[in-house]
Amino acid sequence: MTPLPEGVLAAVLTPLQADLAPDHGRLRLHCRWLLEHGCDALVVLGTTGEANSFSVEERLDILESLVEGGIPGGVLLAGTGCCAVPDTVRLTRRAVALGLAGVLVLPPFYYKGVSDDGLFAAYAQLIDTVGEGRLRVYLYHFPQLSGVPLTHGLIARLLKAYPDTIVGIKDSAGDLGHMLSLVREFPGLAVFSGADELLLPLLRGGGAGCITGVANVAAPLSAEARRCFVAGDADAADRAHQALSRVRHGITAYPLTAALKAVMAEGWGDDGWRRVRPPLVPLAADDADRLMASLATAGLPFRRAAGPA
Amino acid sequence: MTPLPEGVLAAVLTPLQADLAPDHGRLRLHCRWLLEHGCDALVVLGTTGEANSFSVEERLDILESLVEGGIPGGVLLAGTGCCAVPDTVRLTRRAVALGLAGVLVLPPFYYKGVSDDGLFAAYAQLIDTVGEGRLRVYLYHFPQLSGVPLTHGLIARLLKAYPDTIVGIKDSAGDLGHMLSLVREFPGLAVFSGADELLLPLLRGGGAGCITGVANVAAPLSAEARRCFVAGDADAADRAHQALSRVRHGITAYPLTAALKAVMAEGWGDDGWRRVRPPLVPLAADDADRLMASLATAGLPFRRAAGPA
Numbered sequence A, B: 001m002t003p004l005p006e007g008v009l010a011a012v013l014t015p016l017q018a019d020l021a022p023d024h025g026r027l028r029l030h031c032r033w034l035l036e037h038g039c040d041a042l043v044v045l046g047t048t049g050e051a052n053s054f055s056v057e058e059r060l061d062i063l064e065s066l067v068e069g070g071i072p073g074g075v076l077l078a079g080t081g082c083c084a085v086p087d088t089v090r091l092t093r094r095a096v097a098l099g100l101a102g103v104l105v106l107p108p109f110y111y112k113g114v115s116d117d118g119l120f121a122a123y124a125q126l127i128d129t130v131g132e133g134r135l136r137v138y139l140y141h142f143p144q145l146s147g148v149p150l151t152h153g154l155i156a157r158l159l160k161a162y163p164d165t166i167v168g169i170k171d172s173a174g175d176l177g178h179m180l181s182l183v184r185e186f187p188g189l190a191v192f193s194g195a196d197e198l199l200l201p202l203l204r205g206g207g208a209g210c211i212t213g214v215a216n217v218a219a220p221l222s223a224e225a226r227r228c229f230v231a232g233d234a235d236a237a238d239r240a241h242q243a244l245s246r247v248r249h250g251i252t253a254y255p256l257t258a259a260l261k262a263v264m265a266e267g268w269g270d271d272g273w274r275r276v277r278p279p280l281v282p283l284a285a286d287d288a289d290r291l292m293a294s295l296a297t298a299g300l301p302f303r304r305a306a307g308p309a
Helices: A024-036 A056-068 A085-097 A116-130 A152-161 A176-185 A196-204 A215-231 A234-251 A256-268 A285-298 B024-036 B056-068 B085-097 B116-130 B152-161 B176-185 B196-204 B215-231 B234-251 B256-268 B285-298
Strands: A007-011 A041-044 A076-079 A102-105 A137-141 A166-171 A190-193 A209-212 B007-011 B041-044 B076-079 B102-105 B137-141 B166-171 B190-193 B209-212
Touching (some): A007 A215, A024 A041, A024 A056, A041 A056, A056 A085, A085 A102, A116 A137, A116 A152, A152 A166, A152 A176, A176 A190, A176 A196, A196 A209, A196 A215, A196 A234, A209 A215, A215 A234, A215 A256, A234 A285, B024 B041, B024 B056, B056 B085, B085 B102, B085 B116, B102 B166, B116 B137, B166 B176, B176 B190, B176 B196, B190 B196, B196 B209, B196 B215, B196 B234, B209 B215, B215 B234, B234 B285
Parallel strands (some): A007 A041, A007 A209, A076 A102, A102 A137, B007 B041, B041 B076, B076 B102, B102 B137, B166 B190, B190 B209
16 A cells, blocks of 8 residues: 555545435546545545445445546545454455555444453454555544544554554544644554644644545645645644634534535535435535535635536 | 244344354354243344344344254344444345344444434335335334434334334333333333343333343243243242342343353353454453352352253
């Protein structure tokens, strides 16, 4: 696997056809647009992408369609963490075979209160069974949804056992202190924030960047904040970051995936984008109107013009 | 599907081979033993059975192996609820085709805080897509593990839309008041307790029985409590129920599936029974010793002799 670029990564939405099957064509278009508009790389089949609402076969098809459709594997990370380790193995094997930069791996998330020994065994079984030196694993810490936090003790054990394989972590817990403690304690680990409003503080603390759903519609703002940070222009970075935070604040007033898909539908002038799989539901029309109004106020600068049309 | 018997149902453990593949032979033996020792019916591939640690293919194989191995479909309920509705559909279709009495269906459980509309859509998509008049669905309320409670409002909507299909619920929340409210509010619904110590109070309140992991090793006690209740011998029912509660108390001091498998290993004299899939871990040897000692004190009456030899 080629090294994944750091910086701004979108947790890519998965557009759906009328029968709720994945829409490979719309997804490829969207991925291309994101790579041309601020994203350094992409994470497909994460939480925002409704990954766990698709069967393993549907997920394999999505990965193949993207790579065959010309999205470079080197800028792709795939979410592959399932409840059943055999499913995680199958998805991860394909991701490696397709030349993806890595996999983002939730712990098995049905059982709660499991031990670090059990979680270590799950990740070890994945890595040992896949058995590929090219494999690069990004851990996925999202206790609010998985119900299974990844402790520092577990991460340390995994890094010790698999120093070349465990290369990063996405921290979606929303706590800057936790992210910075990961940066401090694990110097070689690329730490990505799952929250846009913590991108700049995390970069300033030595983090790698962000992986967020909001980047589906606001990647240019995130990219601007990071560019100014890298260039050493702190004030400009702060200004871009504040704009980003306003957009995020507007969107996260609603259920995230449905809200982002509503913004996509508006931006691309394409109602099909509104579709989500159960148990999610599309955003109600009046909520979508309120959301678009709040985003206009927040200065989301690429409505309408955002579509690939 | 034939009507499922009420009463005492074991949430059947899934024995594993050395490579952690399901052990179909041991599972069939265990199911037969349970049906001969107090179980009115069986639930395979539930939480205790580590269902969510198996791929869909492994779960399909388990169902087929049981029915082909002579376990009557009419006393079998299969857990089929996955995060992805297409997986739930596939498992449920096979369960119907195999003549099982019904399916026990968790809601999609990755996303949290989802709406009743979204959960209704998930169950409706399952039932409509399977499209079989024979289908019988038992809802599975287990908020501690799923993170997704099933509200009374949702249950009422489902019963109204699918009165012949939604026939029961397993309530694993451990709250007798909640179970009794289900009995009161939904007279046609068979309400099963997920907690042994609430079996008798629930039966006395009009419930259908229990579906528990502890029944893997203590079904004779549960059956005795229910038999005495049905015969109108309240004192004898209380005595059997107290013995059952002591056993449960001893077991639930440890992680449930690992503890039950340790008891099985002792009872059957078969160390292979100790195996669990990650993220679970086998019970430590000293914990297993302490557990067996506490069960002897509690009067678990069929240690050693319990095995099918």
